Amino acid sequence: MHVSHVLSILATVAYVTNSQSIQNCTRTFKSTTAAAAFAALDPGWNLGNTLDAVPNEGSWNNPPAQASTLAQVKARGFKSIRIPVTWAYHFTSDSPTWQVDKTFMDRVETVVDQALALDFSVVLNVHHDSWVWADPSVANANTTMIEEKFTRLWSQIASRFSCKSSKLIFEALNEPAGSTKEHADLLNRLNTYFLDAVNRAGGHNPNRVLSLSGLNMNTELTSLYFTRPTTYPLQPWGLQFHYYSPYDFVFGAWGKTIWGSDADKASLVNDFELFHGNFSHVPTFIGEWSVSTGQTETAARWKYTDFFVSTAKKYGYSSMQWDNGNDQLDRTTGKWRDEVGIDILLAAAAGKVNSLADSTEDGSATSQFSSAYYFHKLNTPIADAQIQYILNGNTLLSITDNSTPLTPADFSITPSGLLTLSASYLSPLATAQPGLHKTLTLTFSAGAPLTLSLYVYTTPTLPVTTYNLTSLPPGDLHIPISYAGLPQVAAVKAVLADGSYLTDAWTMYLGVLQRGYWTFGEWEGEGAGLKISASGVERLRGAGQDVKLGVEFFPRVEGEAVVVRFVR
Numbered sequence: 392m393h394v395s396h397v398l399s400i401l402a403t404v405a406y407v408t409n410s411q412s413i414q415n416c417t418r419t420f421k422s423t424t425a426a427a428a429f430a431a432l433d434p435g436w437n438l439g440n441t442l443d444a445v446p447n448e449g450s451w452n453n454p455p456a457q458a459s460t461l462a463q464v465k466a467r468g469f470k471s472i473r474i475p476v477t478w479a480y481h482f483t484s485d486s487p488t489w490q491v492d493k494t495f496m497d498r499v500e501t502v503v504d505q506a507l508a509l510d511f512s513v514v515l516n517v518h519h520d521s522w523v524w525a526d527p528s529v530a531n532a533n534t535t536m537i538e539e540k541f542t543r544l545w546s547q548i549a550s551r552f553s554c555k556s557s558k559l560i561f562e563a564l565n566e567p568a569g570s571t572k573e574h575a576d577l578l579n580r581l582n583t584y585f586l587d588a589v590n591r592a593g594g595h596n597p598n599r600v601l602s603l604s605g606l607n608m609n610t611e612l613t614s615l616y617f618t619r620p621t622t623y624p625l626q627p628w629g630l631q632f633h634y635y636s637p638y639d640f641v642f643g644a645w646g647k648t649i650w651g652s653d654a655d656k657a658s659l660v661n662d663f664e665l666f667h668g669n670f671s672h673v674p675t676f677i678g679e680w681s682v683s684t685g686q687t688e689t690a691a692r693w694k695y696t697d698f699f700v701s702t703a704k705k706y707g708y709s710s711m712q713w714d715n716g717n718d719q720l721d722r723t724t725g726k727w728r729d730e731v732g733i734d735i736l737l738a739a740a741a742g743k744v745n746s747l748a749d750s751t752e753d754g755s756a757t758s759q760f761s762s763a764y765y766f767h768k769l770n771t772p773i774a775d776a777q778i779q780y781i782l783n784g785n786t787l788l789s790i791t792d793n794s795t796p797l798t799p800a801d802f803s804i805t806p807s808g809l810l811t812l813s814a815s816y817l818s819p820l821a822t823a824q825p826g827l828h829k830t831l832t833l834t835f836s837a838g839a840p841l842t843l844s845l846y847v848y849t850t851p852t853l854p855v856t857t858y859n860l861t862s863l864p865p866g867d868l869h870i871p872i873s874y875a876g877l878p879q880v881a882a883v884k885a886v887l888a889d890g891s892y893l894t895d896a897w898t899m900y901l902g903v904l905q906r907g908y909w910t911f912g913e914w915e916g917e918g919a920g921l922k923i924s925a926s927g928v929e930r931l932r933g934a935g936q937d938v939k940l941g942v943e944f945f946p947r948v949e950g951e952a953v954v955v956r957f958v959r
């Protein structure tokens with residue numbers, strides 16, 4: 392504390408010399424350690440694709456941030472909000488002043504204040520600036536400009552927010568670009584300029600908790616290159632890393648719709664272990680992670696969520712879910728797209744043991760099951776249904792249908808979690824139309840309740856199954872699908888007329904439900920069907936021959952695809 396005061400007085404002198412004004416805060420400040428501040432983040436949520444949108448708030452898929460959204464996140468049980476902000480298009484002057492537009496700064500302060508007023512811990516950062524102007528890996532990067540602009544930007548942010556409560560944490564730079572030691576050296580300098588700018592802005596900043604940045608904010612590059620700053624030794628600071636691994640699963644790439652094998656779990660633990668081995672005494676949180684609700688299979692997503700959050704907690708890492716606005720919270724309705732997934736996340740963050748729906752974990756399987764669903768094929772005989780759960784030591788307390796409990800004649804469960812729904816209970820499915828029949832709720836002795844959705848399904852129909860690439864207009868292509876079961880595209884296989892794959896020939900070494908499958912980004916499921924992005928359409932065109940897309944649905948079974956042809 393004493394040394395910190397001396398330093399802040401020194402900093403004050405330097406700052407005044409720079410003819411800028413020091414804030415004299417009227418409110419008191421409850422000093423805390425980085426470890427305590429980071430622990431209080433768990434679990435957190437990101438106001439993604441909002442103030443970080445390029446060029447402006449509202450430019451991407453979300454409307455401007457609303458206080459009501461933050462209140463919905465608070466009511467659901469989250470403790471912290473990360474507010475990513477891209478400042479790049481809000482400078483009103485160039486070098487050397489790099490003045491931030493006052494209206495934009497006011498707007499950021501409004502949103503930060505809304506979050507603080509709800510008693511959230513808040514992480515405020517410099518976000519996509521990392522690739523818009525602060526990327527040292529581009530050709531002819533001007534590192535002098537990056538250093539100057541970054542420092543000026545943080546001087547202004549730190550000055551504006553200098554008197555905010557200790558619940559406000561500053562984060563230097565989101566996912567800094569680059570890959571080499573040289574890029575990391577620049578970043579390590581930026582971290583020290585950040586410390587300096589924050590301290591010189593005065594107010595409560597010398598005691599504010601800071602999140603410093605490692606290259607890409609990934610575990611490996613941060614471990615390799617991050618150097619601990621030696622200035623401001625009493626400033627409470629720590630690190631964060633971001634985690635989107637395995638990429639193919641969390642984004643639904645290359646037909647990867649399963650997760651949860653021992654090897655899958657070991658890989659995640661290994662990444663955390665490596666980071667922890669390097670930074671065991673550095674307070675750390677996970678500022679972003681997510682498993683897409685639109686692109687992943689439900690039971691696998693629940694398993695991942697549970698394992699991710701509880702493993703992070705074991706290592707002492709609070710975690711903040713990324714939400715781009717399309718994945719988690721529907722900001723219009725206030726409903727979460729996967730309420731069970733959020734229940735699992737909250738329970739795991741609270742240290743509770745969840746029971747889970749089982750699902751396929753073997754990558755070589757030719758069909759996949761998921762205990763988040765019971766799929767009854769249209770016009771097939773009704774029989775007892777067996778559905779496997781991973782009880783994790785809990786017991787099943789009840790199954791309810793719209794709060795009415797099922798009776799012992801309807802179901803039974805073994806100690807190892809094999810649930811049987813009786814044929815008599817399922818008999819109404821015999822005459823039900825394809826689609827969702829009902830959703831049951833399973834309550835366990837501990838952890839989150841799970842849903843079990845009963846679907847009748849058959850092969851979906853596509854009004855158009857042949858597209859002529861020669862006459863197709865440029866832009867995104869929307870392929871309508873009349874669903875006849877779970878309304879979600881599971882995966883897309885893309886094979887050329889000569890038998891080769893549209894992309895990623897190496898997928899020939901994967902299991903049959905991944906061989907020749909198209910990666911994420913050029914296609915995605917959307918409410919009414921399948922969207923092929925403009926670049927995806929260009930790739931189809933560039934193939935130079937006809938392409939056959941095998942569009943797959945859940946349940947996934949080898950050979951059960953609806954074929955869409957692209958001719959020319």
Ligand SMILES: *[C@@H]1O[C@H](CO)[C@@H](O)[C@H](O)[C@H]1NC(C)=O
Pocket residue numbers: 412413414415
């Ligand atoms: C803070 O207090 C100092 C010393 O009293 C004064 O010089 C400075 O102008 C004040 N700053 C602001 C922003 O009011």
Ligand SMILES: *[C@@H]1O[C@H](CO)[C@@H](O)[C@H](O)[C@H]1NC(C)=O
Pocket residue numbers: 486533535536537539
């Ligand atoms: C690099 O940036 C500095 C500071 O903004 C500027 O003075 C200098 O002219 C820039 N150099 C080039 C080559 O653009």
Ligand SMILES: *[C@@H]1O[C@H](CO)[C@@H](O)[C@H](O)[C@H]1NC(C)=O
Pocket residue numbers: 610611612614615664665666667668669
């Ligand atoms: C630290 O990180 C490096 C580089 O990623 C890794 O090779 C090493 O095993 C880690 N050290 C410990 C003690 O975990």
Ligand SMILES: *[C@@H]1O[C@H](CO)[C@@H](O)[C@H](O)[C@H]1NC(C)=O
Pocket residue numbers: 859860861862958959
């Ligand atoms: C695709 O459209 C082009 C241009 O209209 C036409 O010449 C070609 O015959 C069509 N291909 C097929 C297979 O119908």
